[in-house]
Amino acid sequence: MEKLEKLRYPIGHFSCPVEISEEDIKEWINVLDALPARLSNLVSVFSEAQLETPYRDGGWTVRQVIHHLADSHHHSYTRFKWALTENSPLIKAYYEKDWSEMFDAKTAPIELSLNYLTALHAKLVYLLKGISSEDFKKYYIHPEGNTNVSVVENLGKYAWHSNHHFAHIKNLAVRNGW
Template identity: 25%
Template structure:
């Protein structure tokens, strides 16, 4: 498989990885934060959903426009002002899945030379479409690992709580 095919497959697989990483998570586990400046599983999923919405525009800008400006966004501000902590995780997962599928279908249909087209990201600088797609694939993979760590921290927290609970007569 070529590098492009490998990257497109990693990109496509992001929806599956995200869904698998959240399988069985419910209730307080979704909202548990492993530290004061850490995100909950719910917040991570909402962030990825919104990031994929941004990717919809960026992919199309690079594919269709000459060297477009790709505006950065502040994920922390979005999490606060878009109230990630109260959003429905099922809707965020479904939105991510639909957008990722649509993006993947578009990317598969583009000629290979489209992946060398560039845009200027306001923080990261000059990016090719291939760089953008690879970065989006890695972004999901990194957050899936974060979800796994958060869920492990939650299980440890619950285990410690159970160990400290008084014995029932």
Template identity: 30%
Template sequence: MTIQSDTVRYPVGPWIDKGSYSADLIQQLVERINTLPEEYQTVADSCSDDELRRQYRDGSWTVQQLFHHVADTHLMHFMRLKNALSSPEPTIGVMADVNAWAVLDEARTAPIQASVTMLRGTHQRIAFLAQTLTPDQLNITYFHPPRQRHLTLAQALDIIVWHAEHHLAHIRLALSL
């Protein structure tokens, strides 16, 4: 049974490994990676300055911080994917304290359009990269620091989609309050 705090913390549910990632599922993930930035743009276009300061729960990041967080972390995901493909023994790669990043003045005050633009470009690159991957490459693993586990590139694509949907739901939740 999901309790209220879990539905606020995980409005789209926690990420769950699909176990098997067929070519059709990878194509669905790529299509979603391509469409998500436009959903962020639509929300950004409707946000007032007051709405950018809203939180989806007490103590959470603001709408503005969430926009920047998603753009920042998806750039890190892209770099992790490329590192996994280009290094014979991928290491941790790009790692950051995203909580510390979110409280920087830049993350609290920068225009969200910059992050929407960044997200659009990063997602285009991720989608293009994903479409070039062979089944063997989709099974390459790398260590994902926040999850403290190894992920295949297929799982990483799934997490990218989940993460964008997860925080878009947080943003929508904050805006509906």
């Protein structure tokens, strides 16, 4: 059980600091800024067979993880925009597991999502570097549990999410000597 948990959460679960510093914000923005290049560099030499390898038994393939990152971060970008432009909006959740089973997530070239992540993260980082400390306090409401998620907490979650899935692929490559 412990080994499965380490495969599922190689960097642990997200834990938002009680006090979020400007240094935390800068670090999280840097993670988002670096993800597309880090990910592209990691998988650029992967064969089709390697892209079809799940990061753990019962887990998504590398291809699915890459497409999931693009889908999830697309949703996150929209959530940032909603929180910044509306008064505590109730967002729409999506079924990421169902999305990962769709034809495109299982078969599309990874370059589609890698290119999309490059453009999306460039826009997101530009946005996040330009908002005020007051903007970081704005929030949206997530329908699962009716929880308020601030812009700064969402930033932390998606920096963690970036590192979380990068670690899935990196650890798989290391375990298999790729």
